[in-house]
Amino acid sequence: MDALLLIDTDDASYPSDDAMETLGDIVTRTRAVGGVLIFASTKEGLADTPDEEVSIFVPDEEDLVLRSNGPDVFEGVDDLAAGLHDMAVDRIIIAGADDTAEAPSASASASASADTDADAPADADADADAPGAVYASAMAALVCNFDVIVLSDSTTDPHGELVTWTDAAESAGAMIKKTADTWLRM
Secondary structure (H helix, E strand, O other): OOEEOOOOOOOOOOOOOOHHHHHHHHHHHHHHOOOOEEEEEOOHOOOOOOOOHHHOOOOOOEEEEOOOOOOOOOHOOOOOHHHHHHHOOOEEEEEEEOOOOOOHHHHHHHHHHHHHOOOOOHHHHHHOOOOOHHHHHHHHHHOOOOEEEEEEEEEEEOOEEEEHHHHHHHHHOOEOOOOHHOOOOO
């Protein structure tokens, strides 16, 4: 069974109208078939926000609404992977707002570390190389033994542009698909 995991799809984080319209279709399809729909927020400022305001897609009582303390929702939410496995979820379809500055890669991390200014705070460099929530959660889902589909036309950066790391995700084992080409298994 599939679960649709939407990360940081609040108004401020998910500014792309085109991606919002595209993603709205699969949200509607998931709800129509009674599928598992998960809204996750990794934004500290939304910790006390009512569940129905966590996403532009207005979660309802049937949906799971989660708040994570970090970009990897599988690390930030206790027993998420185990709970999804218990529900017979074996594939995660993932999209949302991702704040990865550049395409994640080992060489980018190594060169960024080598170029670090000695006077710069240590955590400033770590933040520059930190993966965004969608990328981090997709990679964690793979490690947690889920099949992963990243919706390439519904995953955006903070400026509303499509992310550039889909090749890295595909190399790691994720499937990259357009939203309209993704069929739900329920």
